[in-house]
Amino acid sequence: MMRKKVIIIGSGPAGLTAAIYTARANLSPIVFEGSQPGGQLTITTDVENYPGFPEGIMGPDLVDLFRKQAIRFGTDCEYKTVTKVDLSKRPFKVWVGGSIFTTEAVIISTGSTAKLLGLDSEMELMGHGVSACATCDGFFFKGKSVLVVGGGDSAMEESLFLTKFASEVQIIHRRDEFRASKIMQDRVFDNDKIQVVWNTNIKEIKGTIETGVTGVILQNTLTGEVTDLDCDGVFMAIGHNPNVSLFDEYLEKDKHGYLLTKNKSSKTNIPGVFVCGDVQDNHYKQAITAAGSGCMAAIDAERFIEAHPLA
Numbered sequence: 645m646m647r648k649k650v651i652i653i654g655s656g657p658a659g660l661t662a663a664i665y666t667a668r669a670n671l672s673p674i675v676f677e678g679s680q681p682g683g684q685l686t687i688t689t690d691v692e693n694y695p696g697f698p699e700g701i702m703g704p705d706l707v708d709l710f711r712k713q714a715i716r717f718g719t720d721c722e723y724k725t726v727t728k729v730d731l732s733k734r735p736f737k738v739w740v741g742g743s744i745f746t747t748e749a750v751i752i753s754t755g756s757t758a759k760l761l762g763l764d765s766e767m768e769l770m771g772h773g774v775s776a777c778a779t780c781d782g783f784f785f786k787g788k789s790v791l792v793v794g795g796g797d798s799a800m801e802e803s804l805f806l807t808k809f810a811s812e813v814q815i816i817h818r819r820d821e822f823r824a825s826k827i828m829q830d831r832v833f834d835n836d837k838i839q840v841v842w843n844t845n846i847k848e849i850k851g852t853i854e855t856g857v858t859g860v861i862l863q864n865t866l867t868g869e870v871t872d873l874d875c876d877g878v879f880m881a882i883g884h885n886p887n888v889s890l891f892d893e894y895l896e897k898d899k900h901g902y903l904l905t906k907n908k909s910s911k912t913n914i915p916g917v918f919v920c921g922d923v924q925d926n927h928y929k930q931a932i933t934a935a936g937s938g939c940m941a942a943i944d945a946e947r948f949i950e951a952h953p954l955a
């Protein structure tokens with residue numbers, strides 16, 4: 645069993661910022677990066693709103709910089725996934741494959757995962773024309789006709805990105821207005837390759853594993869009218885669910901399933917367990933707010949360890 649002062653679970657901007665701060669506080673953190681090292685930034689293209697990069701920076705490059713900075717101060721970044729935790733008493737236990745680590749404090753930054761519509765056809769055709777990541781799969785749709793589902797910034801970003809490959813992009817949105825930021829909406833409306841289908845849901849996705857996606861069945865949310873639409877791909881961009889299952893029996897959540905923090909801090913209902921990033925943020929969900937909350941978690945953890953030393 646290996647003993648640590650701080651274990652950080654998850655490696656997006658929140659976890660890696662927590663690593664930079666706890667490393668600089670001489671706490672020698674270990675970061676278990678999880679199944680998507682670097683988190684959602686690694687499946688983003690241009691990040692234009694992270695301060696300090698006036699020309700923008702590619703998401704994966706930004707993550708690499710965070711990681712380098714964390715390692716420079718003594719962080720151990722491990723490309724491994726935590727499979728179980730015991731937060732019932734300190735020192736806490738963290739399982740990583742066959743190894744068990746104990747730790748004085750835990751910082752949770754496990755982020756969130758793309759939501760799906762919940763259709764059987766969607767699961768069946770995932771990877772065969774259905775995708776939740778345009779940056780990962782857009783390349784396969786050169787000259788094809790694709791749909792993007794959603795009305796937030798992700799749907800705008802994915803649609804704009806897909807115009808680089810697809811011949812046409814149609815956004816399917818369940819209401820008659822987008823919730824995306826004005827600047828992203830304007831870019832979509834200005835792009836000749838993008839059309840919007842308002843007040844519409846996807847009822848079913850057509851196709852087989854052999855043919856890939858061949859079309860969808862749509863339903864108008866106002867009239868109930870059902871129509872067919874041919875297409876070659878469907879990209880889901882309808883938001884995310886927080887990755888909390890490891891902590892189900894220990895940590896309190898809000899009504900949307902996000903981990904709860906106390907009094908504008910990163911503290912949870914268990915002293916010594918801190919959370920940051922998208923797993924506790926159903927509102928802002930930005931790389932910069934995740935990084936800020938990672939800093940908070942590191943400072944909270946450092947103060948906690950100092951005030952509650954373990955033998």
Ligand code: NAP
Binds near residue numbers: 793796884
């Ligand atoms: P989001 O803002 O929660 O938007 C989700 C969209 O999907 C909404 O338009 C919603 O419709 C729709 N939706 C949800 N469930 C649905 C369902 N079952 N069927 C059909 N439609 C459904 O999520 P997001 O776009 O992923 O953005 C998340 C956060 O990341 C936001 O804060 C956003 O600003 C940020 N972000 C920023 C950038 C950027 O700045 N470049 C890029 C990407 C994301 P309703 O509107 O009807 O609820």
